Amino acid sequence: MATVMIDLKRLGDVKAPAGFADRVLAQAGMADSYAVFETVLGAVYVAWNRLGVSAAMRSKSAAEFEAWFHKEVGRRLVRVDAPADLAEKIEDQLEGTRRLRFDLRGLTPFSQAVLRKTLEIPRGQVRPYGWIAREIGHPAAVRAVGTALANNPIPYFIPCHRVIRSDGVIGNYGGGGPEAKKNILTLEGVQLKRLQELAHAGFRYEGVRSTKVFCFPTCYHGRTAKERNIVHFHSEQEAYAAGYRPCKHCRPAVVA
Numbered sequence: 594m595a596t597v598m599i600d601l602k603r604l605g606d607v608k609a610p611a612g613f614a615d616r617v618l619a620q621a622g623m624a625d626s627y628a629v630f631e632t633v634l635g636a637v638y639v640a641w642n643r644l645g646v647s648a649a650m651r652s653k654s655a656a657e658f659e660a661w662f663h664k665e666v667g668r669r670l671v672r673v674d675a676p677a678d679l680a681e682k683i684e685d686q687l688e689g690t691r692r693l694r695f696d697l698r699g700l701t702p703f704s705q706a707v708l709r710k711t712l713e714i715p716r717g718q719v720r721p722y723g724w725i726a727r728e729i730g731h732p733a734a735v736r737a738v739g740t741a742l743a744n745n746p747i748p749y750f751i752p753c754h755r756v757i758r759s760d761g762v763i764g765n766y767g768g769g770g771p772e773a774k775k776n777i778l779t780l781e782g783v784q785l786k787r788l789q790e791l792a793h794a795g796f797r798y799e800g801v802r803s804t805k806v807f808c809f810p811t812c813y814h815g816r817t818a819k820e821r822n823i824v825h826f827h828s829e830q831e832a833y834a835a836g837y838r839p840c841k842h843c844r845p846a847v848v849a
């Protein structure tokens with residue numbers, strides 16, 4: 594008995610390494626880990642837990658990222674060394690060759706639906722806010738879609754930058770303003786100038802004469818068509834009236 598008491602006393606004297614308690618919490622799923630990763634977009638702070646990536650931001654400093662995370666997500670955050678396998682997965686995710694898992698627990702079901710739908714937009718393409726609203730079954734909630742995207746806690750990874758206004762205006766971007774949004778879209782191969790010229794002319798859809806299918810202008814479906822084989826429409830009604838049907842890939846209108 595005496596020996597046990599002494600052992601317990603000694604145990605109490607052992608100092609846990611710095612940050613030990615936080616790391617235990619992180620391993621138990623009660624805190625998120627985070628690290629800074631060098632990416633094609635520059636240094637990005639990324640937080641994750643057992644369910645997946647929970648936040649990302651191009652913060653100026655660790656302190657700024659932590660403050661933002663506490664405000665937006667609210668869980669404990671523990672800084673760790675960037676795991677090499679995650680660095681690789683992050684690179685692949687940004688290049689569009691892999692899909693990471695995401696932890697969206699803290700968000701409303703509506704915001705989660707908006708962000709999951711946004712994940713379906715392929716790299717190199719864009720969709721209007723109204724497309725997201727319609728696809729998730731809330732066609733009138735365009736403004737709320739904009740709010741949910743502006744508050745996306747995992748920008749770049751969940752590509753809210755691929756959602757733009759139907760009039761061609763790039764729109765706000767929580768990940769660094771409209772200029773950052775333009776830069777990322779250009780990096781992904783979106784021809785912004787062409788897109789904006791079409792939008793200014795009032796053209797929202799692009800059809801291919803030979804197939805009689807109409808698309809959003811960035812859809813791959815029509816990309817191989819020769820310029821003379823392409824026709825533009827102001828509205829889906831105009832496309833229907835000309836005998837065109839909506840593309841099954843980009844779904845520019847409800848497929849009847």
Ligand SMILES: [Zn+2]
Pocket residue numbers: 807808809812813814815840841842843844
């Ligand atoms: Zn299409």
